[in-house]
Amino acid sequence: MNLDMIEQVFPxxxxxxxxxxxHVSGLAELAxxxxxRIMHLELAVEEAVMNICSYAYEKPPGTVTxxxxxxxxxxxxxxxxxxxxxxxxSLEEPDIKAALEDRKIGGLGVLLIRRVMDEVHYQxxxxxxILTMAMLMNQQPEQ
Amino acid sequence: xxxISERKQGDILVLGLEGRLDASTSSxxxxxxxxxxxSGQIKIVLDFSSLDYISSAGLRVLLMGAKRTKNASGKLxxxxxxxxxxxxxxxxxxxxxxxxxxxxxxxxxxx
Numbered sequence: 001m002n003l004d005m006i007e008q009v010f011p012x013x014x015x016x017x018x019x020x021x022x023h024v025s026g027l028a029e030l031a032x033x034x035x036x037r038i039m040h041l042e043l044a045v046e047e048a049v050m051n052i053c054s055y056a057y058e059k060p061p062g063t064v065t066x067x068x069x070x071x072x073x074x075x076x077x078x079x080x081x082x083x084x085x086x087x088x089x090s091l092e093e094p095d096i097k098a099a100l101e102d103r104k105i106g107g108l109g110v111l112l113i114r115r116v117m118d119e120v121h122y123q124x125x126x127x128x129x130i131l132t133m134a135m136l137m138n139q140q141p142e143q
Numbered sequence: 144x145x146x147i148s149e150r151k152q153g154d155i156l157v158l159g160l161e162g163r164l165d166a167s168t169s170s171x172x173x174x175x176x177x178x179x180x181x182s183g184q185i186k187i188v189l190d191f192s193s194l195d196y197i198s199s200a201g202l203r204v205l206l207m208g209a210k211r212t213k214n215a216s217g218k219l220x221x222x223x224x225x226x227x228x229x230x231x232x233x234x235x236x237x238x239x240x241x242x243x244x245x246x247x248x249x250x251x252x253x254x
Contacts, residue, residue: 018167039196039227046198050166096236100213105206108199108235115234 003031005069012053012081013061020049024068024077031070033137040116041077044133047109048079048088056083056129076134086129087122088113145171152251155186161193164201172201176208176219185217188250192223197231209241218242222250 006027010016024045028038052064067078094107113120119134145168148159156179164172179187187208209219220242224232232238244250 014166018165021165036227042196043198043231046166046200050198050200097239100206100209100240103206103240105199105203108202112199112231112234 003070007067009063009065011061012064014053017049021046027068044113044117047113052081056081073136079131081129089122156184157188159190163196165198166200169200169204173204180211185212185215188220190247220250222247
């Protein structure tokens with residue numbers, strides 16, 4: 001079913017991340033997202049919200065506004081914060097071919113977001129960071 | 144939610160993980176692993192058969208565990224990954240740097 005845009009504001013702190021994930025996951029189920037893709041969505045939301053909680057606010061906690069909507073086969077999640085300008089997509093992708101000793105964990109979250117979602121883009125507008133992530137509900141992302 | 148069960152097989156510690164290894168639960172595993180490794184337990188198998196979800200927070204702990212056990216001439220082996228957990232490993236390029244086995248028995252036999 002199509003979901004009109006549902007907006008909810010959460011405190012941007014790490015303890016709140018599972019709550020946000022569950023919120024989005026519940027709406028996605030309602031919209032009819034395939035179970036396997038729900039896991040992808042949970043992963044993308046967790047990684048993106050963790051980034052906001054960790055980096056967005058110089059004086060934490062701020063807030064993260066979560067917007068979920070769906071139309072036909074497409075589910076869209078927007079995460080909005082009022083923190084310092086930060087485009088997670090500008091981060092360099094980690095070297096996933098490095099040996100164990102040289103492997104770094106930084107940037108892995110964003111890599112996962114890019115791979116499991118079908119579309120991701122960032123916008124800085126009116127003092128807000130807006131991350132938009134979309135998926136086709138019943139298809140696998142292209143690897 | 145993450146439940147960790149524990150058993151010893153010879154000098155190998157087998158930790159069974161049940162639930163989700165994510166931002167809110169990964170510190171539980173981190174504490175357990177760090178404590179074990181610090182006390183000289185450097186042969187460890189993580190049984191993922193009942194693990195339903197992993198995020199980069201979980202991957203970070205595994206990376207730490209693999210590095211520390213290796214530095215001490217031990218090993219961290221993983222077993223029984225579900226396909227969607229395996230998918231996250233593949234995307235992150237972890238499948239090639241960690242020792243992954245299909246079953247806990249196979250993992251314990253690898254030491």
